[in-house]
Amino acid sequence: MADVRATAPPNLRRHLRDPVVHLTVRATLAATLSYAAAVALHTSPAPLTAPLTALLVVQVTVYSTLTTSVRRVNSVVVGVLIAIAFSAVTGLSWWSLGLVILTSLIIGQFVRVGEFVNEVAISAMLVLGVSQLAAQAWDRVLETLIGAVVGLAFNLLFAPPVWVDTAGESIEDLARRARHLLLGIAEQLPRPTPVARAAARLHEARALDQAIAEVDAALRQAEDSLRLNPRISEGVLSRLVLRTGLDTLEICVVVIRVLARSLTDLAKRRGEDEELFPPDEALALGELLGHVGDALVSFSVLVTTQVSRNAEAAELRLAGELAAAHAVRDNVANLLLARVQRHPHAWQLHGALLAELDRVLDELDLEHRSRRLMEELDRETVARRDRLTVPHRLRRLLGG
Template identity: 55%
Template sequence: MPEVPERMTHVLRRRNDPVVVQTFRSTVAAVLAYVAALRLTSDPAPLLAPLTALLVVQVTLYATLTNGMRRVVSVVAGVLIAVAFSELVGLTWWSLGLLILASLVLGRVLRVEEYVPEVAISGMLVLGVTHVTETAYVRVAETVIGAVVGTVLNLVLAPPVFVQPASAAIEDLAGRMHRLLTDISCRTAQVNRQEAVGWLHEARRLDQDIVRIDGELSRAEESTRLNPRVRQGELARLVLRSGLDTLEICAVVLRTLCRSLADLAIEREGEEGGVYPDEVAAPLCELLNDVARAVDGFGRLITAQVSASAERAEEELAQALLDGRAARERIARLLVEEMRRRPDRWQLQGALLANIDRLLDELDVERRSQMLAESLDRYQERRRERRQQPQALWHRIRGA
């Protein structure tokens, strides 16, 4: 009995999984499209309708609408070309070649994306039958039925919004960077070459996570478009996208920071003591801890802006940045003395300070607010331009 709640929790957690959502909706849409095509067409086995529904139904409503429109346009274009060829030349080897060429070119012109081959396929299937007009009607009708059923299903059963999984993934990325910085700060005094190279490899692996999270964020952005369950989808999209862009820059800087520490550790290999003497290692440890707190606070701030109040997260981030800048000034003075003792290492010391400065600047609260304001302004400007395009076109037509 104790295992039942645990299993139920796992099922509920998997309910909004993209694979589960896609499988369930595709199955239901295909069955409904088949039933509708049986009633609305004369074909005894209208399998093209469920096939279209399978291709059209996507995880998000926006993707379903765009896929439905592209598939219908591609099929209609292919059928029209086939009807024209059947009336003019019929089916020969050279007319088939011309049909395929014209269909592919027309598909590119119509911008049906992945459905470009569908234009040629529809044309060939219609051209190769005896009753061209009847086959053309049936093919278009079944395609439209499948596309309409798939679209209506996603309108009636609104797809889930994937903003929360994307925000959780971004927060997890910030958590990994926080743990890496914390680990570095704890071992600054006695780090060896193997540990420093391990940090560098861990920083490089962050790039793979960023690519994966970028895909999740793109799906989340798509799930907010035309979704009746989302009211401020554009704001959430801007918050998450700008946050991921900032963390991506921080990951690059962190990789460079780890490279500097690895070079310092390699130079010190075989010598007694750590990379830095104790009077420098302790303040550097404090500085890296403050930067780690700032990165973690930044990740929580992004999530808070999406889900709840962000005041507390913003205050914690601002305090961590304030402490980090104060610690940075202290360590800068100590590193000046260190460079006087070891002038051959001034480039590595300067790179270390420059990377920490860049991290603190990228995580700055005011900088982020300014970036969000600029992103919102650009979005509003694009919306105004889209609204003015039909009016400008109408004015040009009237002028002509």
Template identity: 60%
Template sequence: MPGVAEPVLKLVRRTTEPVAAQILRSTGAAVIAYVVATATLSEPAPLTAPLTALLVVQVTLYATVNMGIKRVNAVVVGVLIASGFSALVGLSWWSLGVTIFTALIIGRLVRVDEFVPEVAISAMLVLGVTSVAAMAWERVFETLIGAGVGLLFNLLFAPPVWVQSAGASIDGLAREMGQMFRDLGSDLARPVTVAEAAERLHRARRLDHDIVEVDASLQQAEESLMYNPRVRQGLLHRVVLRTGLDTLEICAVVVRVLSRTLTDLAKDRVDEPLFPAEVAAHITELFEQMAGAIESFSVLITTPVAASAEEAEERLADALTASRTTRDRVADMLLAAVQEHPRKWQLHGALLAEVDRILDELDIEKRAERLGQELDRRSADLHERHPRLLAFRRRLGLVKGAAQEKRAEVEVEVL
């Protein structure tokens, strides 16, 4: 089943993206911004306000706030630049060029990202009018109205939380990796052509593309949890999903290396099975158990319900225990086989090392340790960025001790 993850991603996006809701939200925000601007400003056609609202209303509240701040910043900077040049030199071909050049440079310095051209556009529009001061303030007010309406719209009609679609993407990736293990195991007891082994290797390499798409889906989910009034402990959800995807990414790399090891064995054993029948049967069983472990790990990190997560953790623990037992049995059999036929013995050792690496990455205790480290790192970042807020909470008695402080930081959601 090659390429399972990509169709899963596309299916999830088609069925969960509220396209109609996003269109209605953007249209409504733009119209309301225009009505408010028309009622409060003297500009006959204040189109900057609906344009700003249209750009500001995004699929996540975090993106809305981020976009609104950047656009307002870009317009204000552009207006200030134009006001300064207009007072000094007025409008001419060379002053226009200097204004644009200066606006683009300052736009990059103030870090408005994709709104760097907006700095120059605002400067040009203001520079080209006779009443500079009036035009400057009108444009700033229009932008503030559009940004405010867009933000208010997303506060009242909160965008969806994208954790479910990100979880489905991660689950699709894990199932593809699990199916790869099953397919690799089915080839061990028979002669495998070099072309067949190479195809397995190319399929493993394509996992990199799937991981990129899953990462994009997870980034959207992480943004949807930030600043969202419907979400509690959003930081914890983000950390669980992110560390889980990091683990699966490491496993994908090891799967690629494992596929290369089996490809090298296939090149050496063209007309014979990769392993003796008894050894192949146990390695196939091991791969089946590892496939179950990867899929159980995916369920564990994507399941928000505590009872279901406990059940998934139990299944993962059972799969890891069974895999380690089978792995020891396979190691003994491979050692005996190598002592009898030492040809390509190093590939047998590489196979066991790659299996050990995956089992180690999926280990439950290691996952808990990684979660703790990431939460500690996020907490330390939060201390550095918002020391006064946390000190104020401590004085009020809202934070007592490191553990409660971490929980409080998660609930505050100021990241």
């Protein structure tokens, strides 16, 4: 697969790296193998439960496959036990079927089967409705185990990719979109800006804020791919670096949205033919926005770059952008102060713009990031140590 990706055209390589493509191929192969294994073991004339289980449990990461396998097997076993208990007492009728479904759904909420709550009731109904209860119950449990074992073994023998690069690309894309927005805002500063145009920038900032959910989903997938992966030795550090980096970018994106809102309010106070700022202030503020945008991209490159791949160069670029931004920021502060002293009109909006840019620069500060990362590492170390204690294991066992 690696050789194919290396020699494939760029578009094909992008499709080969798509998690959906990996999941489709893996699920198909695992389901086929599980059906062949169930047929070889003569579990039933048509052992379709095995490939069905494989389809459900095979995920794009080893960790998610393992957890899904456990929940799936757990749900089937619980459903079979409920069916056996009811068959010995009530048999099959309309009221007993309803009672079985109700009982299965209630018990499924307490046995930690996750999204497979309905599978408890399905297994109970299928087993309850057959004439040879014991044989059918055993066949369904065995086929479920075959599908889960084949799906898990498939992902262990052919380990799924580590999706860190995909999450890193999502984080960098988010930073570049934020930079593009800041540059667009800078372009409208020295010219008359209708309220509709300023509101369009605010809408773009809100869309950028909403895109964080997609990046967070890609990052959660990357975090799962680092767990239980034999090819990764520093999974915790990589996960925390990406997570803290996304948290910082999320704060910056929220502040940028507030900045766009302040500019929209300022445009409402200006006339349709009046520029937002005079030329000297617009030039300095636009330069500051450009440096902030470049710093956001440099920060995203830093948090997504491996230590062995020019992380030091990325840190130097970020430090240079932050230094340039702080130098321009002082000039902007002096210009805005002089303007407010001459024309106090809308002084609070001018102060808000400066405060919002200060907040972004503070979040991107290297010392601030190092301190945040060390705090998260300490918190993770304490949490891992607590997970090894006997009281914690008892709480997990009891569902607490």
